[in-house]
Structure formats: structure tokens, C-alpha cells
Amino acid sequence: MQGTIMYAPGDVRVEERPDPTIEKSTDAVIRLAATCVCGSDLWPYRGVEQPHHQPMGHEYVGTVEQIGDDVRTVRVGDFVVGSFMASDNTCEICLDGYQSRCVRGEFAGAGGAQSEMLRVPLADGTLVATPGTPDADLVPSLLAASDVLGTGWFGAVAAAVGPGKTVAVVGDGAVGLLGILAATQLGAERIIAMSRHASRQQLAREFGATDIVEERGDEGVARIKELTHGYGAHSVIEAVGTQESMQQAIRAARPGGHVGYVGVSHGVELAGEELFFSGVHLHGGPAPVRRFLPELIDLIFRREIDPGKVFDLTLPLSEAAEGYRAMDERRAIKVLLQP
Amino acid sequence: MQGTIMYAPGDVRVEERPDPTIEKSTDAVIRLAATCVCGSDLWPYRGVEQPHHQPMGHEYVGTVEQIGDDVRTVRVGDFVVGSFMASDNTCEICLDGYQSRCVRGEFAGAGGAQSEMLRVPLADGTLVATPGTPDADLVPSLLAASDVLGTGWFGAVAAAVGPGKTVAVVGDGAVGLLGILAATQLGAERIIAMSRHASRQQLAREFGATDIVEERGDEGVARIKELTHGYGAHSVIEAVGTQESMQQAIRAARPGGHVGYVGVSHGVELAGEELFFSGVHLHGGPAPVRRFLPELIDLIFRREIDPGKVFDLTLPLSEAAEGYRAMDERRAIKVLLQP
Numbered sequence: 127m128q129g130t131i132m133y134a135p136g137d138v139r140v141e142e143r144p145d146p147t148i149e150k151s152t153d154a155v156i157r158l159a160a161t162c163v164c165g166s167d168l169w170p171y172r173g174v175e176q177p178h179h180q181p182m183g184h185e186y187v188g189t190v191e192q193i194g195d196d197v198r199t200v201r202v203g204d205f206v207v208g209s210f211m212a213s214d215n216t217c218e219i220c221l222d223g224y225q226s227r228c229v230r231g232e233f234a235g236a237g238g239a240q241s242e243m244l245r246v247p248l249a250d251g252t253l254v255a256t257p258g259t260p261d262a263d264l265v266p267s268l269l270a271a272s273d274v275l276g277t278g279w280f281g282a283v284a285a286a287v288g289p290g291k292t293v294a295v296v297g298d299g300a301v302g303l304l305g306i307l308a309a310t311q312l313g314a315e316r317i318i319a320m321s322r323h324a325s326r327q328q329l330a331r332e333f334g335a336t337d338i339v340e341e342r343g344d345e346g347v348a349r350i351k352e353l354t355h356g357y358g359a360h361s362v363i364e365a366v367g368t369q370e371s372m373q374q375a376i377r378a379a380r381p382g383g384h385v386g387y388v389g390v391s392h393g394v395e396l397a398g399e400e401l402f403f404s405g406v407h408l409h410g411g412p413a414p415v416r417r418f419l420p421e422l423i424d425l426i427f428r429r430e431i432d433p434g435k436v437f438d439l440t441l442p443l444s445e446a447a448e449g450y451r452a453m454d455e456r457r458a459i460k461v462l463l464q465p
Numbered sequence: 466m467q468g469t470i471m472y473a474p475g476d477v478r479v480e481e482r483p484d485p486t487i488e489k490s491t492d493a494v495i496r497l498a499a500t501c502v503c504g505s506d507l508w509p510y511r512g513v514e515q516p517h518h519q520p521m522g523h524e525y526v527g528t529v530e531q532i533g534d535d536v537r538t539v540r541v542g543d544f545v546v547g548s549f550m551a552s553d554n555t556c557e558i559c560l561d562g563y564q565s566r567c568v569r570g571e572f573a574g575a576g577g578a579q580s581e582m583l584r585v586p587l588a589d590g591t592l593v594a595t596p597g598t599p600d601a602d603l604v605p606s607l608l609a610a611s612d613v614l615g616t617g618w619f620g621a622v623a624a625a626v627g628p629g630k631t632v633a634v635v636g637d638g639a640v641g642l643l644g645i646l647a648a649t650q651l652g653a654e655r656i657i658a659m660s661r662h663a664s665r666q667q668l669a670r671e672f673g674a675t676d677i678v679e680e681r682g683d684e685g686v687a688r689i690k691e692l693t694h695g696y697g698a699h700s701v702i703e704a705v706g707t708q709e710s711m712q713q714a715i716r717a718a719r720p721g722g723h724v725g726y727v728g729v730s731h732g733v734e735l736a737g738e739e740l741f742f743s744g745v746h747l748h749g750g751p752a753p754v755r756r757f758l759p760e761l762i763d764l765i766f767r768r769e770i771d772p773g774k775v776f777d778l779t780l781p782l783s784e785a786a787e788g789y790r791a792m793d794e795r796r797a798i799k800v801l802l803q804p
Contacts, residue, residue: 218694218696218719219696219719219720219721222719222721223721224720224721224744226720226744227720227721227744229695229696355557356568357557357558357568367737367741369737372737380557380558380561381558381563381565381566381750382558382561382562382563382566382753387741390741391737391738391740391741392737392738393737394736394737394738394741395734395735395736395737396734396735396737396740397733397734398706398708398711398730398731398732398733398734398735399730399731399733401730401735401747401750402706402726402729402730402733402749402750402751403750403751404750405563405565405566405750405751406748407746407747407748408740408746408747408748409745409746409747410741411720411740411741411742411743411744412741412742412744414721
């Protein structure tokens with residue numbers, strides 16, 4: 127099959143790789159209907175993390191082609207969505223809704239989802255079958271559910287978004303934008319998108335943002351305070367993962383407010399004293415996307431949400447390298463790859 | 466009146482000071498029935514913070530002697546309990562339960578509560594009158610409510626303690642011990658006290674601890690994991706405020722668990738990446754004691770809790786210096802001073 131390998135920062139190639147096979151009796155092998163490039167793939171692409179000749183991609187939707195002997199809940203021919211973290215969905219941590227930290231969990235993207243086929247471990251706990259084969263126009267939204275939508279949704283839930291709340295969103299990538307969509311769905315009264323890119327501002331508004339703040343850092347925080355009678359936001363979704371964005375998120379929240387942080391932390395150091403006196407609730411981490419999949423699939427099938435709009439560039443899988451470049455240069459919000 | 470001043474680290478003196486007076490129409494002046502030394506007073510005493518000839522003490526119960534013209538809810542003669550943070554109890558932050566971060570808040574201990582009298586700002590929002598004058602044996606418990614009980618209680622609430630939960634408590638000072646009492650009241654199934662001092666272990670058990678762990682740091686974390694089928698505690702109350710204690714608390718919690726941290730942070734730096742992948746909820750800060758006072762006073766008057774047990778040494782106010790020494794040397798858990 128064709129699959130994507132990152133050889134070194136900036137060096138992504140699609141090449142012939144062995145077809146994945148069932149390795150454990152709990153595995154499934156799926157044929158991908160669509161896959162994509164993740165903002166987190168840019169960390170190694172930019173050399174912030176060192177790639178080591180690794181298969182890339184961890185977002186996937188597709189059709190089950192093979193299952194192991196112990197797989198019970200998905201069948202060959204099912205159209206499925208799964209999370210980037212495989213989970214048994216039966217341990218205490220999964221039952222508490224933290225499937226991304228399942229005690230038997232493993233990375234579902236180990237084989238590389240930017241490819242034609244993928245082996246998914248712990249298929250019963252990881253994959254959710256859709257109600258029949260989706261119309262083609264729903265596929266991008268279902269693909270979004272496998273990571274960026276689930277992650278933005280978790281950010282909103284971790285930030286305790288709800289009716290009557292004012293929500294600020296730090297980060298205008300796909301996750302931040304879908305955090306806005308989630309905040310809308312969860313009933314937020316006011317949603318402030320922090321963005322200085324016109325095309326992203328527009329999508330933010332389509333997803334439900336009521337205000338745009340272009341300032342960053344302390345100036346951005348000051349604007350949020352101005353917009354909230356000096357109190358700060360009730361809820362802040364952090365979707366970047368840098369020192370500046372975390373500080374901005376914590377400072378933009380009111381005392382007793384909630385910061386949901388889903389940008390993968392890179393080089394962040396939080397000063398304990400500032401955090402202590404901020405009085406905020408802080409929660410985040412790798413999103414337990416699996417928790418939300420049934421609800422998200424339902425919303426997508428009922429056409430109540432259209433998260434697939436974050437894909438503003440579609441390329442054949444063979445042009446994955448161009449997809450990386452477009453995202454790195456911020457020419458595209460998110461790139462869908464067609465195997 | 467007699468009042469306590471810290472001149473320099475280790476140098477605490479009780480001396481004649483001017484009686485406090487009504488300075489603003491929202492003030493009250495109270496005559497103290499009892500006061501005490503706080504674990505946080507040891508930071509400047511030990512030179513970790515620099516004292517500047519400052520009046521000491523921020524925990525107080527007593528009788529209202531004077532009120533300003535705009536005070537409505539407390540009257541001269543009322544026996545009252547207040548928090549170390551004065552609050553209007555009417556702003557949005559107060560109404561959300563974060564009175565320690567009231568937008569008009571100020572430190573209630575500015576005049577120094579280790580004295581015979583104290584001016585309390587924002588009396589209506591800050592002070593809670595008890596249902597009549599308490600029996601003398603209830604006074605220590607009411608005094609505990611003004612800070613250490615309210616702080617331990619907030620730690621337990623911030624750690625989402627509740628029925629069915631396993632709770633670990635880091636720190637065996639008065640706040641940690643009263644966090645155990647709070648966890649018991651909030652219905653925790655299992656409470657693990659981390660302590661290596663026999664007398665504190667005994668009080669921990671009296672307050673409801675079901676297990677004692679003597680190990681600290683990574684060994685302590687390993688013991689907590691052993692006691693929780695490898696998962697970690699659902700809830701961890703952190704009541705110290707150091708780098709080691711915060712790390713211990715975060716590592717002892719399971720993914721999706723809650724850390725309530727109420728030890729005033731000193732020199733803590735949290736690595737963003739570890740925090741991100743821990744998947745814990747983190748909440749804490751200066752406790753909004755005022756939120757809990759009505760409930761705590763009620764529990765104390767109904768003699769359902771006896772938090773006054775944390776006072777294991779009682780001295781006349783004039784011997785405050787000995788009180789500091791006893792706590793510094795860990796000869797006493799907490800010292801009550803009688804004006």
C-alpha cells in the first residue's frame with residue numbers, strides 16, 4: 127500500500143509500504159476513506175520534535191477489511207471512526223471517560239494513518255461504527271471527529287462551557303475553531319475567538335464566535351477583560367500548547383473560571399505562585415476522543431454540525447508533502463488526504 | 466491593645482499597639498475570643514518571605530464591638546467568624562463562590578489578628594454571625610473555621626471528593642488534617658493520609674483517614690498506586706505548597722482525577738508536558754473560606770465535627786513567640802492564642 131513517512135524535519139514522502147495485517151486477536155485492519163495532516167504533525171515537521179523515519183498520521187475513517195478472532199463489536203464492511211489513542215473502553219480510567227489514558231491503551235497511529243490501510247489495536251474499544259455507510263459529503267466531518275473535533279470538544283468540556291458562559295478560545299487552528307463549534311453546541315452565551323487571520327475569523331464566526339480579538343499576550347488578555355466587565359472569561363479553551371498561549375489562557379480566565387487546554391504542551395513551565403493566585407480550574411491533556419464519538423457521529427449524521435469545513439485543502443494521498451507545506455506555511459487550516 | 470509584630474525572621478513580639486477604629490462605613494471592629502498561628506505565618510518566620518515589621522495573624526473569632534454606618538447584617542454584640550480575605554459577597558466572583566478573589570476584596574488580617582482587637586473591612590460580606598454565643602468549648606472549632614478548616618474543606622471540594630472516591634492527602638499540618646475531616650464529611654470511601662509523625666497520624670485517623678502512607682516523593686506515589694489497583698487516587702488534596710508536594714500530588718492522582726491544592730505555592734514550577742499527559746484536573750488557590758462558613762458553623766454548633774482538635778497547644782497571646790517556635794519546630798500542629 128501507499129503510506130507516508132517523515133524522514134527528517136521538512137522531509138515527508140509517500141512510498142510503498144507493506145499492507146498492515148492482524149497482529150493480535152483484538153486488532154482490526156481498515157481501508158481508509160480519508161485521512162489528514164494534524165497540527166501536531168507540524169511539531170516534528172518543524173524539528174521541534176525529532177522524527178525518526180516514522181509513519182505519519184493518526185486520524186482515520188474507513189471500512190473494516192479484517193478483524194481478529196476476539197473482535198465482537200465491529201464487523202467486516204462496517205464504516206468506522208476511531209481515535210488516535212486505542213483503548214479497551216472497559217478499564218476504570220476508560221469508564222471514567224479518559225480513554226486516551228486507558229491502562230491498556232496504545233497509539234492507534236503507530237502504523238501511520240496517512241496511508242491506504244491501517245491496523246487499529248483494541249478494535250472493540252477504539253472503533254465506533256457509523257449508522258450505515260455515510261454520504262460522501264459527511265466523510266470530512268467524520269474524519270474531523272477522529273481527532274480535531276473530539277479534541278476541540280474535550281477542550282470545551284474541560285473548560286466547563288455551558289449556558290450563560292462567556293468563552294474565550296486561544297488558537298485559531300482546526301482544534302481552536304472546532305472548540306468554538308463545540309462551545310456553540312454546549313450552549314455558550316458568548317464566544318470570543320482570538321485570531322488575526324481573516325479566513326479563520328470567518329470560519330470562527332460560521333462556527334458561532336460572537337466576538338473576535340486580534341490582540342495577543344497581555345494585550346489580548348486586557349481585551350478579554352474589557353469584554354467581560356473586568357472579570358475575565360468563565361471558560362477558556364487553549365489550543366496551541368506554547369508558554370505564551372498557556373499564560374494568555376490562564377490570565378484571560380476569571381478566578382474560579384475554567385481553562386481547558388488541549389494544545390500539546392511544548393516547553394511550557396507554569397509558575398506555581400501565579401497559578402495558585404489565579405484561582406482557575408486547569409484541565410486538559412490528550413483528548414479522550416472516544417468518549418465523545420457516539421454523540422459526535424450522531425450530530426454529524428443528523429447534519430447539525432459541519433466540522434468538515436476545517437478542511438480547506440484536499441489533496442490525493444500521493445501529495446501529502448504538499449499538504450504538510452500548506453499547513454506549515456498556514457496556507458491551509460487543515461489538509462484532507464484522499465487515499 | 467496588645468498585638469503581635471514580626472520584626473524579622475524568627476523575631477516575633479507582642480507589644481502595645483493602637484486600638485483599631487472604624488475607618489470606612491463598611492468596617493466592623495471585633496474583640497477577639499481567640500486567635501492563632503497559621504502554617505503560612507512560618508514562611509516569613511523562616512525567612513522564605515521577608516517580613517517587614519508587620520502585624521501578624523489572620524484567623525479570628527470574637528464579638529462585634531463597633532460597626533460602620535453602612536453595616537447591615539452584623540450588629541454590636543454578635544459573635545462572628547470571618548475569613549482571612551474580606552469580600553463584599555455580592556460581586557460576580559463572590560456569587561460564583563470565589564470570595565477570596567472578590568473584586569473589592571482586601572486582606573482581613575492587615576491589622577493583625579494575633580491581637581486583642583481587629584478591624585474587619587467589608588463586614589457585611591465577610592463576617593458570619595453564629596446562632597448565639599457559642600459554648601466555650603466550641604470556640605477553637607469556630608476559630609479553625611476561619612481559615613484551616615475552610616481551607617482544608619476547599620481543598621477537598623477542589624479535589625472533587627465525594628462518595629465512592631479514594632482520596633490521598635499530601636501534608637499533615639492543620640490544613641491537611643482538616644482536609645481529611647472534610648473528605649470524611651463529603652462521603653469519601655477511602656482516605657489515605659501521607660504522614661510520618663505518630664501524633665499527626667493519630668489525629669488523621671480520628672478525622673477519618675483509613676490508610677497511612679509514610680513514604681514520600683516517588684515512593685509515596687508508588688504506595689498510593691499500590692493501594693488503588695495501579696490507577697492512582699481519584700482525588701488528591703495538596704496542603705504544603707512545595708515543588709515536591711505538588712509533584713507528589715499530581716503523580717498520585719489517576720488520569721481524569723482531581724488535585725485540589727491549597728498549600729500556598731513557594732518556588733513551584735510545573736512542567737507543562739508532564740501536567741498535560743497527567744490528565745488531572747488541577748484547582749486550588751487561596752481558599753474562599755466565606756463560601757463554606759455557614760455550613761461549617763452549623764456542623765460545629767450541631768457538634769458533628771470537632772476541627773478544634775488541631776489546636777494541640779494553647780498559650781496566652783503574650784506568649785505568641787513561643788507559639789511560633791513550637792510550630793516551627795513541629796512540636797505543635799497548631800497553636801491557639803488567648804487574648
